[in-house]
Amino acid sequence: MKPDISVMICTNVYDDYVDKALKSIETQTHENIEILVVANGMSDFNFQKLKERAIDRRIVLLHTPIAGVAFSRNLALHHCKAPLIAVMDADDISHPNRLAEQYRFMRENTHVVVCGSGYDTIDERDNVISTTQLPLDDRHIRRQLPWKNPICPPATVYRTTHIREIGGYAGNGAEDYDLWLRVAQNTAWHFQNLEIPLISYRIPIVSKARRSRKVYTHVATTQFQHFISSWNPKWIMATGATLLKKYVRSERD
Numbered sequence: 001m002k003p004d005i006s007v008m009i010c011t012n013v014y015d016d017y018v019d020k021a022l023k024s025i026e027t028q029t030h031e032n033i034e035i036l037v038v039a040n041g042m043s044d045f046n047f048q049k050l051k052e053r054a055i056d057r058r059i060v061l062l063h064t065p066i067a068g069v070a071f072s073r074n075l076a077l078h079h080c081k082a083p084l085i086a087v088m089d090a091d092d093i094s095h096p097n098r099l100a101e102q103y104r105f106m107r108e109n110t111h112v113v114v115c116g117s118g119y120d121t122i123d124e125r126d127n128v129i130s131t132t133q134l135p136l137d138d139r140h141i142r143r144q145l146p147w148k149n150p151i152c153p154p155a156t157v158y159r160t161t162h163i164r165e166i167g168g169y170a171g172n173g174a175e176d177y178d179l180w181l182r183v184a185q186n187t188a189w190h191f192q193n194l195e196i197p198l199i200s201y202r203i204p205i206v207s208k209a210r211r212s213r214k215v216y217t218h219v220a221t222t223q224f225q226h227f228i229s230s231w232n233p234k235w236i237m238a239t240g241a242t243l244l245k246k247y248v249r250s251e252r253d
Contacts, residue, residue: 001032003032003033003034003058003081004030004033005030005033005082005084005085005086006033006035006076006084006160007025007033007085007088008036008073008080008085008086008087009021009035009036009037009038010069010073010076011037011039011040011042012039012041012067013042013046013090014042014046014049014050017091018050018090018091020093020126021089021091021092022037022053024093024094024095024096025088025094025099026056026058028098029096029097030099034080034081034082035056035058035059035060036080037050037059037062038062038064038072038075038076039062039063040064040066040067041068042063047063062079069169069175070171073087073168073175074168074169077160077164080160083159083161084102084157084158084159085158085159085160087155089153089154092154092199092201093200093202094200095200097198098117098198101117101194101196101198102157103157105192106157111189111190112190112191112192113162113183113191114158114183114189114190114191114192115191115192115193116134116151116152116155116192116194117134117152117193117194117195117196117198117199118131118132118133118134118194118196118198119131119152119155119198119199119200120197120199120201121200121202122201122202123203131197132152132201133195134150134151134152134193136192136193136194136195137192138191141193142191145180145181145184149176149177150193151180151191152201153176154201155198162183166179166183170182
């Protein structure tokens with residue numbers, strides 16, 4: 001039977017975090033799914049451990065020596081069979097009802113192309129640190145897009161055909177933000193965040209990566225490209241704001 005949702009997980013290691021991430025998807029209340037695991041740049045030893053772990057028949061392993069998130073997600077996007085794709089980071093945990101809630105919403109709201117949610121932040125021991133709510137409707141999400149990413153990437157479900165139509169992922173380090181900006185160019189394609197938290201986001205790992213100077217540079221580059229294509233002055237202001245953050249907030253190269 002054709003799956004309702006393809007879940008993509010990209011990783012270059014196999015560890016306890018990956019095991020927990022997989023377990024959280026395997027035990028979803030919505031069961032008609034496929035789980036695409038892209039092992040990108042993973043050692044043979046780690047890949048063998050992952051193969052031994054992948055006993056769920058819904059798991060499809062894709063092994064590539066090419067590292068990088070954008071390439072890996074495009075590889076999963078190429079192979080997925082479902083009309084909806086759920087993104088999942090290899091160190092996060094999806095709540096048991098995540099896919100059921102997002103599948104129901106996407107079936108009932110065909111104008112929505114990207115559906116995210118609120119999220120819990122957790123530490124390395126899975127303790128909840130805080131809960132974050134994001135802007136809910138398309139208008140408020142689009143209003144924040146020039147200044148920040150108002151959609152949590154590993155909490156998203158999106159329509160396969162639409163993302164393939166715009167060429168999938170591009171860039172390096174800001175591939176999710178770049179994708180949202182290209183989706184936003186079509187005003188008939190709507191965004192939505194569900195208010196209920198549907199994932200646990202492992203903040204100690206993520207927060208360091210998000211404060212990287214390289215990431216700020218990639219975000220600024222994406223914003224400037226959007227300015228060139230639209231000539232809307234808000235994007236040049238957004239580029240300047242991101243570059244300022246790069247020098248004020250960044251913690252590492």
